[in-house]
Amino acid sequence: MRFDPVTFTEACPKLTILGRRLLANLTGRLYYFNGQKNRVRVFHAINEQVHFQNYVETGTYLGMTTDFLARTARKRHACVYSCELDPRFFAIARRTVGALENVHLHHGNSVTFLRSLLPQLSAALNFVYLDAHDCEHLPLRAELGILKGCRNTVVMIDDFKVPFDERFGWDKYDNEREICLQHIEGVVDANDVYMPSYPATHEAATYRGEMSPRGYCVIAMSKDLRKILDGVSLLRRL
Ligand SMILES: C[S@@+](CC[C@H](N)C(=O)[O-])C[C@H]1O[C@@H](n2cnc3c(N)ncnc32)[C@H](O)[C@@H]1O
Numbered sequence: 001m002r003f004d005p006v007t008f009t010e011a012c013p014k015l016t017i018l019g020r021r022l023l024a025n026l027t028g029r030l031y032y033f034n035g036q037k038n039r040v041r042v043f044h045a046i047n048e049q050v051h052f053q054n055y056v057e058t059g060t061y062l063g064m065t066t067d068f069l070a071r072t073a074r075k076r077h078a079c080v081y082s083c084e085l086d087p088r089f090f091a092i093a094r095r096t097v098g099a100l101e102n103v104h105l106h107h108g109n110s111v112t113f114l115r116s117l118l119p120q121l122s123a124a125l126n127f128v129y130l131d132a133h134d135c136e137h138l139p140l141r142a143e144l145g146i147l148k149g150c151r152n153t154v155v156m157i158d159d160f161k162v163p164f165d166e167r168f169g170w171d172k173y174d175n176e177r178e179i180c181l182q183h184i185e186g187v188v189d190a191n192d193v194y195m196p197s198y199p200a201t202h203e204a205a206t207y208r209g210e211m212s213p214r215g216y217c218v219i220a221m222s223k224d225l226r227k228i229l230d231g232v233s234l235l236r237r238l
Pocket of ligand 1 (some may be wrong): 032034057060061062063064065066083084085089109110111131132133134137157218234
């Protein structure tokens, strides 16, 4: 019988999250950011230099990255806001991370969610993880359009095509819908997009049975934040 993480987490939400934390401490196997260690190093390098006041995630799924962000945010008395469209996943996430005091979960689509957070985000320093996409929904352009107005924001997009290293996996649903630079053209200047400076072979990870790590990009909405990204050796500007 094949192990199904959704069914297991649904049956034992607290045990799953505790087990994942324990396993991470004992073996170094991470359960957030797709288990990608260099990606986590990039996050820490930015987070050490920017005193984020809000951590935002679109696409909560089972709450694994939410848990990591919550523990990171707690150290600086900050909160995590995460949204999930799927009712089953939302119900599971409520049981894995919903009781954490600095976590605010929202059931609904990411665009409405980000719009509702705008008053709070526009005046603050924010880290935003855009991960709410699948074969039915690709709200990336609308999400970035909203966040463009939040100057003090660093955005990380998961499942993004790294054009110079196709060994990183990315999401392509059909000929029109692919998470890549062309898709965000006109919303974000390609010169402001940062990608991993290291090859995919330096990022071991297993993602839903695939052996290739997922590609990603990082975008800073202001010049000052771009200066910080310029100093992160694991990132390179396009
Ligand atoms: C790859 S999973 C997120 C994984 C999670 N961020 C993590 O790191 O563990 C993508 C999630 O986004 C959700 N989703 C898809 N479209 C969405 C939308 N428009 N708004 C909110 N959530 C969405 C899916 O139901 C799914 O649970």
